[in-house]
Amino acid sequence: MGEFKVHRVRFFDYMPTAIRAMAFNAHTERLALGRMDGSVEIFNFADHYFQEKVIPGKDSRSIEALCWVGGRLFSAGLNGEITEYDLENLRPKYSLEAYGGPIWTITSNSQGAHLAIGCEDGTVKLFEVLEESIQFERNLDRQKGRIISLSWHPSGTQIAAGMMDMIRVFDAVSMLTTVLLVDRGFGGSKSRETVVWSVVFLSDCTIISGDSAGKVQVWDGHTGTLVKTHLVTKWDVLALSVSKDESSVVVGTSEGTVIQFQFIAPTLQQQQDKEWVRTRTFKNHTHDVRALAEIETAIVSGGMDTQLVVRPLLEKFDERSHASALRKIQFPHRNLVFCAKKAGLLLFQFPGQLELWRLGESDGHGKPGDSLPLKRKPEKLLHLKRKGEDHICCSALSSCGGWLAYSTMSSVRLYRLQTDNNDISITKVPKLPKILRSAHQLCFSSDSSKLFAASSQSSVLVIALSQSECKYVHTLKPKSGSRQPIHLMTNSVDGKWLATANSDCEIHVYNVQKLKLHCIVPVYGSCPSAMGIHPTTNNLTMVHADQQIFEYSIVEKQYTDWSRKLQKQGLHNLWLDRDTPVTHVTFNPKNPEQILLHDMHMFCIIDQSLPLPDQKTQFYNQMTLRSLSEQERPSHLHAFKICKTFQDLLSVSLLDDQSLVMVERPLLAITSQLPAPVRQKKFAT
Amino acid sequence: MHKMLVEKEVQPHRRSGLMTYRPKMAKKLLRKSPSSSNKFNSANMTDDFQLHLDSSDDDAPEEVTFEESKASALRSMKNALETSKREKDLLKEKRRKRQELFQEQKKRRLLPAHILEEIDTAPAKKQKLPGDQAESNHEEASCSWEEGREGSKEGYEKETKKGFKGNIRSLKGNYSVMRVADQSSTNSQQQTAMDFIQARLYGPGSQRTTNNELLSLENKRGPNKSAAMQFVNKKWGTEKKAKAEKLKKQWIQKQKVPSS
Numbered sequence: 001m002g003e004f005k006v007h008r009v010r011f012f013d014y015m016p017t018a019i020r021a022m023a024f025n026a027h028t029e030r031l032a033l034g035r036m037d038g039s040v041e042i043f044n045f046a047d048h049y050f051q052e053k054v055i056p057g058k059d060s061r062s063i064e065a066l067c068w069v070g071g072r073l074f075s076a077g078l079n080g081e082i083t084e085y086d087l088e089n090l091r092p093k094y095s096l097e098a099y100g101g102p103i104w105t106i107t108s109n110s111q112g113a114h115l116a117i118g119c120e121d122g123t124v125k126l127f128e129v130l131e132e133s134i135q136f137e138r139n140l141d142r143q144k145g146r147i148i149s150l151s152w153h154p155s156g157t158q159i160a161a162g163m164m165d166m167i168r169v170f171d172a173v174s175m176l177t178t179v180l181l182v183d184r185g186f187g188g189s190k191s192r193e194t195v196v197w198s199v200v201f202l203s204d205c206t207i208i209s210g211d212s213a214g215k216v217q218v219w220d221g222h223t224g225t226l227v228k229t230h231l232v233t234k235w236d237v238l239a240l241s242v243s244k245d246e247s248s249v250v251v252g253t254s255e256g257t258v259i260q261f262q263f264i265a266p267t268l269q270q271q272q273d274k275e276w277v278r279t280r281t282f283k284n285h286t287h288d289v290r291a292l293a294e295i296e297t298a299i300v301s302g303g304m305d306t307q308l309v310v311r312p313l314l315e316k317f318d319e320r321s322h323a324s325a326l327r328k329i330q331f332p333h334r335n336l337v338f339c340a341k342k343a344g345l346l347l348f349q350f351p352g353q354l355e356l357w358r359l360g361e362s363d364g365h366g367k368p369g370d371s372l373p374l375k376r377k378p379e380k381l382l383h384l385k386r387k388g389e390d391h392i393c394c395s396a397l398s399s400c401g402g403w404l405a406y407s408t409m410s411s412v413r414l415y416r417l418q419t420d421n422n423d424i425s426i427t428k429v430p431k432l433p434k435i436l437r438s439a440h441q442l443c444f445s446s447d448s449s450k451l452f453a454a455s456s457q458s459s460v461l462v463i464a465l466s467q468s469e470c471k472y473v474h475t476l477k478p479k480s481g482s483r484q485p486i487h488l489m490t491n492s493v494d495g496k497w498l499a500t501a502n503s504d505c506e507i508h509v510y511n512v513q514k515l516k517l518h519c520i521v522p523v524y525g526s527c528p529s530a531m532g533i534h535p536t537t538n539n540l541t542m543v544h545a546d547q548q549i550f551e552y553s554i555v556e557k558q559y560t561d562w563s564r565k566l567q568k569q570g571l572h573n574l575w576l577d578r579d580t581p582v583t584h585v586t587f588n589p590k591n592p593e594q595i596l597l598h599d600m601h602m603f604c605i606i607d608q609s610l611p612l613p614d615q616k617t618q619f620y621n622q623m624t625l626r627s628l629s630e631q632e633r634p635s636h637l638h639a640f641k642i643c644k645t646f647q648d649l650l651s652v653s654l655l656d657d658q659s660l661v662m663v664e665r666p667l668l669a670i671t672s673q674l675p676a677p678v679r680q681k682k683f684a685t
Numbered sequence: 686m687h688k689m690l691v692e693k694e695v696q697p698h699r700r701s702g703l704m705t706y707r708p709k710m711a712k713k714l715l716r717k718s719p720s721s722s723n724k725f726n727s728a729n730m731t732d733d734f735q736l737h738l739d740s741s742d743d744d745a746p747e748e749v750t751f752e753e754s755k756a757s758a759l760r761s762m763k764n765a766l767e768t769s770k771r772e773k774d775l776l777k778e779k780r781r782k783r784q785e786l787f788q789e790q791k792k793r794r795l796l797p798a799h800i801l802e803e804i805d806t807a808p809a810k811k812q813k814l815p816g817d818q819a820e821s822n823h824e825e826a827s828c829s830w831e832e833g834r835e836g837s838k839e840g841y842e843k844e845t846k847k848g849f850k851g852n853i854r855s856l857k858g859n860y861s862v863m864r865v866a867d868q869s870s871t872n873s874q875q876q877t878a879m880d881f882i883q884a885r886l887y888g889p890g891s892q893r894t895t896n897n898e899l900l901s902l903e904n905k906r907g908p909n910k911s912a913a914m915q916f917v918n919k920k921w922g923t924e925k926k927a928k929a930e931k932l933k934k935q936w937i938q939k940q941k942v943p944s945s
Binding site: 062675680 | 874875877878879881885886887890891892893894895896897898899900902905906918921
């Protein structure tokens with residue numbers, strides 16, 4: 001099959017941001033995730049937890065809470081503003097200053113007509129949700145402490161507010177407030193006020209609260225009395241979430257544990273009153289859990305360790321399957337590393353800057369598995385800081401290494417690079433076409449003569465590049481009139497074809513020379529996670545979020561024979577059971593039958609000339625093949641050659657000189673830079 | 686001091702509510718008090734004492750009815766209120782007079798009304814420092830008008846000089862000029878909120894440890910027991926290790942030098 005020299009790159013200091021808030025929309029089955037740097041991510045839970053959309057953050061924006069009202073997403077943060085997001089254009093629609101100081105929480109009532117926010121100055125402000133905006137309605141009585149958490153009663157007439165040392169229940173009908181006093185913790189924490197971090201109001205007027213003393217308390221909302229206290233942890237209880245049928249409440253703590261309480265009868269005797277009983281404890285995080293959501297069949301948690309963990313509840317599944325396994329989403333489902341294949345340069349995209357590195361060189365030869373000595377070390381050529389407050393949304397590097405572009409929500413910048421031996425000079429291309437305001441994806445053509453920018457409503461702007469200036473040529477528009485943004489874009493090596501994929505799972509192929517739509521690939525139910533166009537045959541290879549692989553011939557406008565064969569045979573179970581999506585598809589110019597793919601945990605070469613594996617063949621057979629003799633091997637070969645030597649892969653590319661570049665980011669390195677976890681005393685350590 | 690004495694004598698009188706008898710000693714003290722009591726504004730009180738003093742020492746103590754004492758108490762309270770009111774009024778008067786004086790002085794400084802109107806209608810230019818700039822603009826305008834004026838009063842001449850000086854004057858008080866962009870965008874309330882949450886989660890009393898310890902514990906308790914993170918992972922804490930190396934070398938050097 002081949003021997004490759006591998007550039008093993010570990011100098012990409014990719015650092016994800018901690019998760020601060022999440023909100024699940026049961027109608028559309030989307031989870032909105034708010035991170036500490038102000039970015040919002042939308043995950044499609046109906047499509048294998050694929051990260052559909054990413055709205056980049058901003059320096060001045062802070063997110064403390066998120067909430068859905070119908071299909072609209074609102075967030076509120078410590079900068080005192082309520083922001084509504086435009087999910088079709090991936091930007092905030094507008095920001096409304098609430099004039100209450102920093103906002104700690106935002107929640108909507110079950111009818112979706114009002115939004116309540118809890119402010120630092122002690123007011124609960126009510127906003128009316130209108131067609132295109134929100135409008136301030138009134139303030140509830142101003143309190144002396146800050147309002148940390150809020151919860152509406154399902155009827156919409158009462159609001160429970162968690163504050164310092166107490167919970168207040170506001171009644172809209174009688175205009176009275178009931179005060180529930182939360183007592184402080186034991187020992188040393190008596191001197192500090194107890195912060196009621198989260199509160200939940202159930203329809204039978206039970207209030208469940210989690211506070212900083214580590215207690216989960218169940219209150220009777222009618223009488224204002226405490227029913228039960230559960231001391232759950234020594235540290236804070238940071239997040240609470242109730243299931244839709246109100247039979248289960250999950251609680252997240254600073255230790256990283258998620259504890260479930262269920263409303264059941266404590267013993268098996270009949271006619272026993274139901275009460276809230278602590279049932280399960282999950283420890284899936286190493287650091288504080290700050291955001292929780294209980295959806296129908298799973299518990300979703302996220303926190304300071306930046307991982308999104310989906311823990312399916314096993315009693316909701318009939319059998320153990322792929323759907324009932326624990327899922328951890330650690331890396332983004334899009335590319336952050338771009339490789340200039342001809343020049344041997346790597347571009348790393350950070351939210352705040354771009355880094356351009358030149359790969360090292362090695363002369364040595366060795367056996368497979370050896371580490372070759374470096375003749376020249378990899379060096380950082382360029383560190384380009386972004387201008388302005390908006391974080392970098394996407395970037396691109398041309399394959400010759402001469403052009404560099406990046407886009408934020410407010411601007412696009414294009415740079416010309418010149419490398420003379422060891423010097424590198426960068427010049428900004430000054431006047432970009434006015435139509436190029438921001439782009440969701442950027443892509444250079446392989447001869448670096450054109451820049452493709454994905455713009456609003458799934459359209460693509462074609463910009464012609466010349467020596468040091470650029471000109472707008474044309475806008476390629478899809479026929480379907482979809483308003484969703486493009487998240488994948490790829491073009492062919494001969495410069496003739498451009499393929500785009502949007503969040504509606506539509507894939508369009510455009511003829512770049514004629515500047516018009518060529519064909520639309522039949523829509524498949526799952527969103528494509530990676531695409532690539534073969535250099536010689538111009539077949540479009542697509543890998544979807546549910547791990548299905550398709551190959552479509554652009555010239556013939558139909559699926560290829562190999563693709564039909566694969567679909568008929570079906571993919572191997574172990575391939576379909578993988579839990580991270582494929583993020584990059586690339587090809588080997590020297591061997592046209594090979595397709596190179598990778599996901600976070602494996603690197604795979606699909607050889608189209610070899611037979612496809614059926615369910616009974618051993619899937620991960622590389623080790624076995626090595627132990628077999630030369631005569632025995634051909635009978636055991638199959639098309640999927642998987643290598644698991646390299647872990648935590650962010651990107652795999654093949655340079656023109658036939659060497660592979662594997663960019664790894666060990667999870668241990670990420671953990672070492674996280675904020676401090678709690679100190680837990682373990683026996684015998 | 687005297688006031689206190691007098692009131693003490695009156696109080697037991699009121700408290701009992703019945704007819705009471707005052708001790709003889711008190712009478713002597715009372716004799717001394719007339720001189721000091723004249724200092725009081727309560728004329729009625731002195732009248733009271735005069736009445737008492739008129740009677741001879743050998744007589745039986747006076748019968749003072751409850752209504753009388755009540756009346757005298759009410760009178761004294763009314764007097765006190767009146768005095769405080771009078772004092773307030775006096776203060777008000779003083780303040781009013783002062784205000785009027787200032788107004789007059791200001792009027793004298795200002796220009797005649799028609800010139801002011803003309804200045805007001807002219808478009809306002811850059812408003813960087815609203816207070817100061819407006820003032821200096823105003824004064825600048827006044828200066829330019831002054832030059833054309835005939836028969837300027839002394840006050841105005843003084844004004845022009847002040848005006849010119851004012852254009853080049855330094856900012857009084859604690860002002861400093863800086864760009865909005867240079868300041869961080871978080872205002873103080875936001876900063877307080879961020880500090881609050883930082884202090885609650887990571888501040889004192891939060892019992893936190895390091896990631897190193899977390900991972901080292903995992904190493905020690907895991908199925909394959911191994912050493913702490915900083916020893917297992919060569920790249921962990923490289924700065925600390927480099928520093929330790931340097932210190933070690935320095936110590937060795939120190940050890941060598943005295944011996945050699």
